[in-house]
Amino acid sequence: MVLWIIIVTLVLLIVGLLFVPIQIYVDTADATYFVSLQGLAKASLESDNKEILRIRLKVFFYEHFFYPLRKSTKPKKIEDKPAKKKRRMSGRTMLRLVRSFKVQKLRLDMDTGDYVVNAKLYPVFILLDRYVGRFNINFQDRNRLVMDVRNTPYRLIKSFINH
Numbered sequence: 129m130v131l132w133i134i135i136v137t138l139v140l141l142i143v144g145l146l147f148v149p150i151q152i153y154v155d156t157a158d159a160t161y162f163v164s165l166q167g168l169a170k171a172s173l174e175s176d177n178k179e180i181l182r183i184r185l186k187v188f189f190y191e192h193f194f195y196p197l198r199k200s201t202k203p204k205k206i207e208d209k210p211a212k213k214k215r216r217m218s219g220r221t222m223l224r225l226v227r228s229f230k231v232q233k234l235r236l237d238m239d240t241g242d243y244v245v246n247a248k249l250y251p252v253f254i255l256l257d258r259y260v261g262r263f264n265i266n267f268q269d270r271n272r273l274v275m276d277v278r279n280t281p282y283r284l285i286k287s288f289i290n291h
Contacts, residue, residue: 146282152229157272224287233276234261239269 149166162172169187176182176195183194217225238253240246246265253263 146285147280150279150281150284152275152277154273154275157274221288224290225284228283228287229277229279231261231275231277233274235263235272235274236261237264237266237270237272239266239271241269243267 164170185192253265257263
């Protein structure tokens, strides 16, 4: 009986993890960039005083910092392995994968620095503003992108399996 309770609990936990939202958030004005599995883990890019960039990884109550631009102190091992055949993703699979994401928020405030190009982009941005998200072209040297994209592991797996 105890074994069944443990098995059912594990199955419910795995099924629950399939529906945990994955959030990708980008805000260039506030310099906020992160990917999170809501309630479980969060990886965010941050600026640092010593290094240019650091990655903060938070998993439950554990927090760790990575410095991806720092040189590795470990010597690299050179191994002679036969070349593996790389499996490439087809264009259709890639399109299905991208279409599985849902855009919650998309705002773009842009200035190209060239008045003629801004004037040519103005009608395009008006059209996009009406149907896609909040798009704004300006002539005041302001550039900002706010994007909030969400998905679930279930939809990602489904996009690979379904043809």
